[in-house]
Amino acid sequence: MMDYAVVIDGLSKKFGAFAAVDGISLKVEYGEIFGFLGANGAGKTTAIRMLCGLLQPTSGTGTVNGFDINREYEKIKPSIGYMSQKFSLYGDLTGRENLQFYGTVYGLRGGRLKGRIAELVDGLSLDEFIDRPTGALPVGWRQRIALAAAILHRPRIVFLDEPTGGVDPVFRRRFWEILYRLADDGTNLFVTTHYMDEAEFCSRISIMHRGKIVVVGRPRELVASRGLRNLQETFISLISEQGTDG
Amino acid sequence: MSVLEVTRLFKRYHGLTAVDGFSMAVEAGRIVAVAGPDGAGKTSLFRAACGLIDFDSGDVTVGGISVKTGMGRIKPLMGYMPQSFSLYPDLSVEENLRFYAGLFGVSGDVFASRRERLYRFSGLEPFVKRRAGNLSGGMKQKLALSCALIHQPSVLILDEPTTGVDPLSRQQFWDILMSLRRDGAAVIVATPYMDEVALADRVVFMHAGKKLAEGTPDELRRLYSGGIYRLALEPTAERMALLSGIEGVAPYRFGADVHIYVPPDMSGGELAARLADSGFGDAPVERIEAGLEDVFIQLMSGQ
Numbered sequence: 001m002m003d004y005a006v007v008i009d010g011l012s013k014k015f016g017a018f019a020a021v022d023g024i025s026l027k028v029e030y031g032e033i034f035g036f037l038g039a040n041g042a043g044k045t046t047a048i049r050m051l052c053g054l055l056q057p058t059s060g061t062g063t064v065n066g067f068d069i070n071r072e073y074e075k076i077k078p079s080i081g082y083m084s085q086k087f088s089l090y091g092d093l094t095g096r097e098n099l100q101f102y103g104t105v106y107g108l109r110g111g112r113l114k115g116r117i118a119e120l121v122d123g124l125s126l127d128e129f130i131d132r133p134t135g136a137l138p139v140g141w142r143q144r145i146a147l148a149a150a151i152l153h154r155p156r157i158v159f160l161d162e163p164t165g166g167v168d169p170v171f172r173r174r175f176w177e178i179l180y181r182l183a184d185d186g187t188n189l190f191v192t193t194h195y196m197d198e199a200e201f202c203s204r205i206s207i208m209h210r211g212k213i214v215v216v217g218r219p220r221e222l223v224a225s226r227g228l229r230n231l232q233e234t235f236i237s238l239i240s241e242q243g244t245d246g
Numbered sequence: 247m248s249v250l251e252v253t254r255l256f257k258r259y260h261g262l263t264a265v266d267g268f269s270m271a272v273e274a275g276r277i278v279a280v281a282g283p284d285g286a287g288k289t290s291l292f293r294a295a296c297g298l299i300d301f302d303s304g305d306v307t308v309g310g311i312s313v314k315t316g317m318g319r320i321k322p323l324m325g326y327m328p329q330s331f332s333l334y335p336d337l338s339v340e341e342n343l344r345f346y347a348g349l350f351g352v353s354g355d356v357f358a359s360r361r362e363r364l365y366r367f368s369g370l371e372p373f374v375k376r377r378a379g380n381l382s383g384g385m386k387q388k389l390a391l392s393c394a395l396i397h398q399p400s401v402l403i404l405d406e407p408t409t410g411v412d413p414l415s416r417q418q419f420w421d422i423l424m425s426l427r428r429d430g431a432a433v434i435v436a437t438p439y440m441d442e443v444a445l446a447d448r449v450v451f452m453h454a455g456k457k458l459a460e461g462t463p464d465e466l467r468r469l470y471s472g473g474i475y476r477l478a479l480e481p482t483a484e485r486m487a488l489l490s491g492i493e494g495v496a497p498y499r500f501g502a503d504v505h506i507y508v509p510p511d512m513s514g515g516e517l518a519a520r521l522a523d524s525g526f527g528d529a530p531v532e533r534i535e536a537g538l539e540d541v542f543i544q545l546m547s548g549q
Contacts, residue, residue, distance in 0.1 A: 038412075039412035039413070039414055039415070040382050040383045040384060040411070040412045040415070041382055138283075138284055138285055139284045140283075140284070165410070167283075167284070167438065168282070168283035168284060168438060168542075168546075169440070169539045169542050169543050169546075170283065170542075170543050170546045170547065171283065171284075173498070173543065176499070177498070177499070180481070180499050184482075184483040194412040194413065195439075196413055196441070197439065197440070197441075197539070200500070200501050201499075201500065201501050202501055203480075203501060203502045204502070218501075218502045219501050219502065220478075220501070220502060220503065230441075232413055232441050235413050235414070236413055236414050236417055239413075239414050240414065
């Protein structure tokens with residue numbers, strides 16, 4: 001049996017009569033960088049909250065890291081990593097102090113924590129700025145520290161919420177080089193974004209609209225299948241033909 | 247003729263130079279996109295251009311009048327949209343518009359007719375009673391733009407108006423900019439998105455307070471030195487290690503493909519030969535056009 005990072009089947013979440021997530025199904029493998037796309041308000045955030053064990057589905061089944069999202073959601077939380085662009089680092093503390101703080105939150109301490117931080121400083125090339133207060137650092141550097149904080153406890157799935165959206169291309173490419181290395185080590189990176197320039201770096205993507213997944217596939221194949229030039233145009237044409245809410 | 251001119255502008259904060267001798271000009275009926283990394287000085291430049299902050303030296307003129315001496319006359323000509331959401335979240339769409347109209351002395355029938363036009367323009371019509379704080383990201387930005395347009399400015403300064411907005415809403419926002427352009431407005435817009443940069447008449451790449459490059463999108467694309475080839479192969483760690491061993495080229499992952507940078511003095515045939523030597527003789531390779539993003543990265547890296 002294939003060892004999937006995320007398997008969901010008919011997952012729904014209703015708020016009253018409104019179906020924020022309307023029966024989505026998906027299989028995502030370890031080692032895969034999966035882009036979970038959709039316009040503002042498509043239901044991405046609600047779906048992710050269910051996958052992270054923060055919100056109970058109204059119906060549907062699934063597992064994340066092998067844990068049942070209906071029954072074992074408490075076990076999901078500590079088994080995953082989460083990073084968003086709004087990820088809160090303490091600006092007055094240095095990067096290293098931030099990592100020490102988050103390490104203790106995950107129950108790491110002493111020599112083990114120190115060793116893990118040294119490993120991340122090396123692996124994510126943080127040495128140049130790890131001992132400076134994070135508040136004064138450029139966004140691209142802060143994001144690398146935020147990623148280090150999210151993977152301190154070696155999660156096999158990391159949820160990344162618009163990790164590099166709106167960031168300049170130089171920083172973005174460096175950041176993605178790091179993500180590719182993590183994927184090589186067997187980590188599943190589950191990226192939510194509505195930035196097509198981020199989505200292009202994913203190995204596979206899905207596009208969500210009005211609570212449903214309208215398409216899943218490799219970025220280049222999706223573009224080719226519609227005969228368009230890029231993912232941006234593909235996204236717009238797919239969403240437009242579904243109709244908009246304004 | 248240029249409507250807005252920025253000449254050798256310097257802006258320092260506590261010894262830090264945010265804008266470092268920067269010059270640019272915008273003509274009527276033209277859109278100039280300014281792209282640059284965080285901290286490049288875009289926001290300082292825009293604020294100085296609107297007369298919102300003092301600067302150390304240089305000048306900004308609008309219609310030939312300096313912001314240093316003629317702000318009173320310039321203000322009615324300018325529309326500014328700051329980067330952060332600047333509307334009143336507790337006021338409705340209509341109330342926000344009315345408030346901004348009041349600031350510029352637009353009232354009565356004039357206000358009513360402009361309001362109707364802006365509603366049609368922006369697609370805000372169905373949401374006029376909705377509180378601004380409850381609008382979607384894209385709609386918020388269209389309302390902010392409408393507020394900046396209520397006094398019919400001839401120069402528009404937009405600081406990352408589409409950051410955080412989904413692709414469809416971004417396209418609709420640019421449709422509005424294009425129609426303002428047809429009406430003869432001079433527009434300066436900062437954006438981190440290269441797809442938007444490609445739509446502008448002129449582009450300025452800004453870095454460390456200075457101009458890195460300027461030109462039409464096509465002119466900037468031609469600045470790229472070397473070539474990019476796409477190898478349609480799953481970029482496994484093993485393959486990447488093998489490709490990295492090929493001398494003189496720089497492979498990098500790009501989603502489900504590998505892209506290979508080839509320096510200007512190497513031909514496609516030479517690349518094919520080297521790929522074959524490393525066991526990639528059968529791999530599908532095609533040359534792809536360098537995008538504005540590639541140009542930007544190359545220019546930045548050369549710094």
